[in-house]
Amino acid sequence: MKNFKSRAIPSNIALYTVLSAPQTDETWGENWGEPVRISADGGNSPSVELLGNGSLVLASGRTDNQLRFSYDGRGTTWDGPFRPWTNYPTTGGETSGEFAGWYRYDPDSSGCCLYRPMRHLGSSGTMGVEAISGTQAFVIGDNCGSGWGCPCPWGAGWMCPQRAGGYARGTTHGLWKTTVTVNNGRAGRLDLPAMFRNDQLTVVETSFSRYGLCPEGIAGCRQSYAAFAFDGDIRSDTSLVTPNRSVTLRLPRAYQLTGVGLHMNLQGDDDARIQVSTNGVDFSTPARAARDGYLRPFASPVTAQYVRISDPNPITNTLEAFLNEVELYGS
Template sequence: MNRPLTVAALAALAMAVAGQASAEPGVDHAHVPGGQRFLTAPTGAPTLFDAGVTAADGRRAGRLLLSSADGSRQSADGGTTWSSLAGTAGTPFRLANTAGDVVAVDTDGAACGGTCFRFARKQLTPGGWAAAGTATVTFAQPVTSARFGRGVVLLGDGKTLLAAVSGGSYAAVVASTDDGVTWTETARPATGAGWSAASLSATADGGLIAALGRNEDLRGEVPANVALYTVRAPAQTGTGWGAPVRVAADSGTAPSVTLLGNGALVLSSGRPDNVLRFSFDGRGAAWTSPTTVYRNHPTTGGDADGWYTPEGATARPLRHLGSSGTVGIAPLAGNRVLVTGDNCAPGWGCPTDAAVGGYQVDSVPALWKSAVEVDTDQWGKADLATMFQRGELAVVNTPLSCYGDASGCRQSLAAYAFDGDPRADSSLVTANRSVTLRLPRAVPVTGLGLHVWLQGAADVRIETSVDGTTWATPPRAARDGFLRPFSAPVTARYVRISDPNPVTDPSAAFLHEIELYTAAVGFEHDYPGQPPRGNGWVTASTLATVVNQATVPSAERISSRFLRIKDDTTTQIGRATWTHAAATSVTAEFRFLGHGTTNRGLLFSLKGRNGTAASTPYGFWLTGAGRLHWANYSQNPPWGTALNPAAVDIGTWHTVKLVATMTQVQVYLDGALVATRPKSQAATTIGAIEIGSTGTATTGDDWLIDDVAYTS
């Protein structure tokens, strides 16, 4: 799935850093594997909720909650295994109180007056859902039915909850300031017949979005289609909603919308099929075309008009049978979501009538799941979470405070800003509403992505420093969603983020999530098992794929993903090449680690041209024994004595840096200058960096590469 650039400012900046004009790289931004069955039971219509918590050291204790037609389950390993959970609950949410409690209200309520509806309220315990009294919703005008939708939003004040409620003739937003015990209507974003479901989420630009289903073209009580709508509000107040916008004439069943840590919105819905849509800038003003993650419906046994009419039961469109189209989503990380759905709608989904058949899968009740990658154009993402867990990233000179319920507020943790969770119940808060980050070393910073609650109209203030003493305010390009890009890269080791507005609520949340982008190419936004996408640079690769750190456990965890160049064939060379506009002076840098014991060496070079002819201005060979050699292509063999008298252990991470002009190159190994050498071949320009295995005939090379930086 290709799409136009949506974060143009940073896209242009990344290209400028690489020395080339802004252009559409045409890369895939969402990886949506098909759903795979994981539960076979009389179950259906699933919902998901992320109840995970982050510890002070940055480690995430995952707890996914799954509710379906036959009960509740939980998973502590990202959805790989599930265990039963006592009780059921409709719409869960977390509170910003001392315990970080997760509570829920049942989906359907009972009338307690013309403008009053009551819902059972539950609280999550280690063993399951326990009764926690009643939640009461008071509407601005009488209603005849009320159903809580998905996606309750805790506002940045840490106290106010917003939820979507629908009732056939309306879709309303209701607010609670007492942990979901009493709710009051704040607005009706949609009125008129047919509103059947609603879901609420924050947006990346500080607003709100509701996803709505609407029954249209009714035949009796069954719609021939459920249309999909969204409606947006510019601020997180619960008021100021615009008009509903029709996204699609169908696939509006049980919509769910969620904001990811990387600033993207994911919208799930169904019927027909189970589909996902993405808003990569996180505003929800525009969505990609639907991507089908799971399809199961019968193709035979319908009536002449395309409906199926079982004896004595309700007729439904044949195309709507099979899966209910109910899709549950919950974030797994800042750029990943777990998606679930059912194979058969509960009860009516897969008829036992022998005439009904032709399913894409089968007619067995079951649940499926899929882990989906959702990536944006914010290239060069630094893995702040790993840096923090390794003790390389620090929050300095900023005592942390508590936030939320003033009588039992939640203690802030620095780790909350790097855990991939942009919700207000996971927020870094200081009394002066200012946070200073100290990075492991000075790097060229291109911008920040911030989920932040500000106490006024002025946008967040960003300052940078090399030494932590002298500060500057970098010029910024236009804000894009949660992204605050710089007009040009700024070398910084310290970054200070502040709310410039007067403090009106000391117990409010502040900094929910930070993403920091640099001129280096990491692989956090690449897909495991796939070639590197380039992060804005033109990339070519052979036998080079991105891997999760967990798949190479012997490698020290310096980030969550690496590039792996593994040469196990005598017919190809494993390599990756990053190509740039022609330049006469460049600085190139990358990290490397030899994986395994059969490495012959790693070849890397700066590629270019001599006039119009291809050339290699500078070439190098790192042997499997840890010796670094410069290439002199005027002699055969080209390798002279080693540049480093003491060999490095290739089984640990090291950094190579090349500072090149058209007359010489300075070679740094782990920050120390080891040699200055002339050109390996005659050349007039440099236009690429290439990293690869030792040759076509040799096999066994297995290298991990990270943080490829290139400036001109």
């Protein structure tokens, strides 16, 4: 290695996914399938976000910044890539030989030269993605990889590409942002977040629990709020929790409902109990069709202005998250 005078940062950062079998407490982290290659590139810093409507958003990069969508939330098929931001140099790279299309950095103190693909310069291809509603994700990334993506004053960064040029979006170190809306074809989804913001949707229960890890006692627990069920965040960090693990929603009017989408924590093997009512007094339990991931469809449409969602299992932990996100489908 003492005589090694050049080294290349690999360009073959392929993108893979790996799916697991259904997980239980006893098999958590086991029974993974074989990696499936999605793309020959785009494998830099992948991250996945699950939206409230069941879609997956996959963000990764190099080349560029790439977004892919799995509309059924299973991650077996992906639509894309879609490129929300592209910025890389088009001049200053090698034009012939083994490293054609690569940028050759100036030799370091040992005389070694580092090479990087021109298409990997500019934006780092590392993004942040966060669900902001049941169908939308907020995406943010950079224009130049800090210290290496764009030219910079000598000493200001690590081996900056001083001779590179022709950046479509310039060489300013800054951030870009966008909001993406993912429509997975689930027709008739009621806009519960808007109803709640406009005081048209009411959570009948008025007592919301503290929950989570409470090493210093109940006062140090996270406080639950009604809005947590409609904020687009399916994590247990924002969960609607009541003492009896039951939540009743009052809609602005009666709807023909076809199903309920739930992201929730249950304290046993029995699935969520879903009951409906037209008057808030007499509740019935509609027959349900086969569950599809987070979606619990009804066997036939039901008329309801009230929807009650409960955990039918015995309560074993009063500090556990309950209803992280709810969606209603109908018209």
